[in-house]
Ligand code: AMP
């Protein structure tokens with residue numbers, strides 16, 4: 001999708017702080033972090049959200065990348081994974097992504 005900012009990040013057309021990358025996915029630090037560690041995991045192909053027909057192999061690659069992010073960032077004390085799905089849930093970028101949040105005590109609040 002030519003007007004999608006995350007497609008442009010996946011294609012390295014706009015810069016990001018890359019944490020992990022493979023053939024299917026890329027992980028990069030959130031521009032507006034809500035925790036000491038706040039990294040986003042996205043597939044390189046465009047899907048609107050996590051229930052937009054994302055192939056199982058791509059979902060598996062995203063979860064694998066979550067683990068790579070946790071290892072790279074040293075999130076040994078735990079972390080949280082969030083996938084806001086739809087505008088009603090606060091999704092603002094309509095390219096499926098998982099937030100990986102950690103580096104502080106995470107209580108009942110989402111972040
Ligand atoms: P969501 O509200 O779940 O759609 O999350 C979108 C996230 O993308 C927000 O946390 C933004 O801070 C983040 N974001 C938007 N543009 C960029 C960008 N160019 N680089 C890194 N993160 C971004």
Ligand code: ZN
Nearest residue numbers: 004007046095
């Ligand atoms: Zn996209």
